[in-house]
Amino acid sequence: MSKPTTPKVSVSQIPQVPPSPLPTVLITGVAGFIGSNLADRLIQKGYRVTGIDNLSYGVREQIPEGVEFHQLDIRDKSIFPLFQHSDYVFHLAAKNCISDCQLDPVETADINVRGTVNVFEAARRSGVKKVIYAESSAVYEGSLVFPTPESEVKPESFYALSKFASMHFAEGYRRYFGLNSTALRYFCVYGPRQDYRRTIPPVFSAFIIKLLKGEVPIIYGTGEKRRDFIHVDDIDDFHEMCITDRRTTGRVFNLGSGTNYSVNEIYSIIAPLLGSDLKPVHKPDLPGEALANLADISLARSLGWVPRISLEEGLRTLIEFIRNELAKGNIS
Ligand SMILES: NC(=O)c1ccc[n+]([C@@H]2O[C@H](COP(=O)([O-])OP(=O)(O)OC[C@H]3O[C@@H](n4cnc5c(N)ncnc54)[C@H](O)[C@@H]3O)[C@@H](O)[C@H]2O)c1
Structure with missing residues (x-):
């Protein structure tokens, strides 16, 4: 006896189930480096994104198309209604230049502590599912344990202290209001x-801009400070996991590459990529910066996250980006 056959159904006859809508996301600091890259990633994936920024450091032009943007200060109560329809909040807005923070501890606390608490308050009143907020590897500045695990917290600078305070308020909002959160300790x-418009841009941009312009790059101090660099695309992979993977909730994660380079080593990688043999000049060290950082990323790795962009690949795309910005006259 022959087996009964299942009638063939063509793909076009299968009833179309409407896709379930993706969660809505609010990003503070959306006009900044990490916020604008995250907005780009989420918009490309189909998320609805609302963004807040007071444009004190960030630039309107780099907010991706499709973001519902509000020029507001995170310290202001007028941000509250924007949280009403948000499932997830990425809180990235901050005063974040270590030397500026050393010069003005009051404003540092005002933006990074009071502003952060205002964001937590807005989130808990609106029943947000989770706040994912930026801490920093600066909270390890007093530690001599390398690679540094999440437990080795020893903040020293006002910037680091302000980030550390956020963590305690996050714990208070969990304890008293049940607000879920995830803390991210970004390395470099x-x-x-990347904020290349600052007076002293971050080291990669600083070298690339100078070399593309044929000017002599500056190294502050001996150039032997070591830093753990991580590409923003790798960070965005983990940001997405914070939305989709419940195991991230209620935890703190180091996000670095797990490898570090001295500033001199970085220079000796970048200069040949640009075909330059210019020798950098050395100037006095910048205050308040740790001698080294190196992330222990075993916790993030244990959830399946792996940094995938090599330093050379990341540098090549950054060089192309900066070359285009120079050609457009966006960098003077
Ligand atoms: N970039 C890094 O390597 C790094 C490392 C560790 C931690 N972080 C943290 O990650 C977050 C994002 O960093 P980034 O590199 O994108 O910085 P960024 O300066 O490029 O972006 C921060 C944004 O916050 C905005 N902002 C500042 N104060 C505000 C206020 N009171 N109200 C509203 N908006 C305000 C600025 O205009 C800016 O657009 C920050 O919290 C920073 O401390 C960054």
């Missing part, structure tokens, strides 16, 4: 839109 993030 680099990639397109």
Whole structure:
């Protein structure tokens, strides 16, 4: 006896189930480096994104198309209604230049502590599912344990202290209001839109801009400080996991590459990529910066996250980005 056959159904006859809508996301600091890259990633994936920024450091032009943007200060209560329809909040807005923070501890606390608490308050009143907020590897500045695990917290600078305070308030909002959160300790993030407009830009951009302009790059101090650099695309992979993977909730994660380079080593990688043999000049060290950082990323790795962008690949795309910005006259 022959087996009964299942009638063939063509793909076009299968009833179409409407896709379930993706969660809505609010990003503070959306006009900045990490915020604008995250907005780009989420918009490309189909998320609805609302963004807040007071444009004190960030630039409107780098907010991706499709973001519902509000020019507001995170310290202001007028941000509250924007949280009403947000499932997830990425809180990235901050005063974040270590030397500026050393000069103005009051404003540092005002933006990074009071502003952060205002964001937590807005989130808990609106029933947000989770706040994912930026801490920093600066909280390890007093530690001599390398690679540094999440437990080795020893903040020293006002910037680091302000980030450390956020963690305690996050714990208070969990304890008293049940607000879920995830803390991210970024190491040295680099990639397109890195804040290259600052007086002293981050080291990669500083070298690339000078060399593309044929000017002599500056190294502050001996150049032997070591940093763990991580590409912003790798960070965005983990940001997505914070939305999709519940195991991230209620935890703190180091996000670095697990490898570090001295500033001199970085220079000796970048100069040949640009075909330059210019020798950098050395100037006095910048205050408040740790001698080294190196992330222990075993916790993030244990959830399946792996940094995938090699330093050379990341540098090549950053060079292309900066070359285009120079050609457009966006960098003077
Ligand atoms: N880039 C890194 O390597 C790094 C490393 C460790 C931690 N972080 C943290 O990650 C977050 C994002 O960093 P980034 O590199 O994108 O910085 P960024 O300066 O490029 O972006 C921060 C944004 O916050 C905005 N902002 C500042 N104060 C505000 C306020 N009171 N109200 C509203 N908006 C305000 C700025 O205009 C800016 O657009 C920050 O919290 C920073 O401390 C970054």
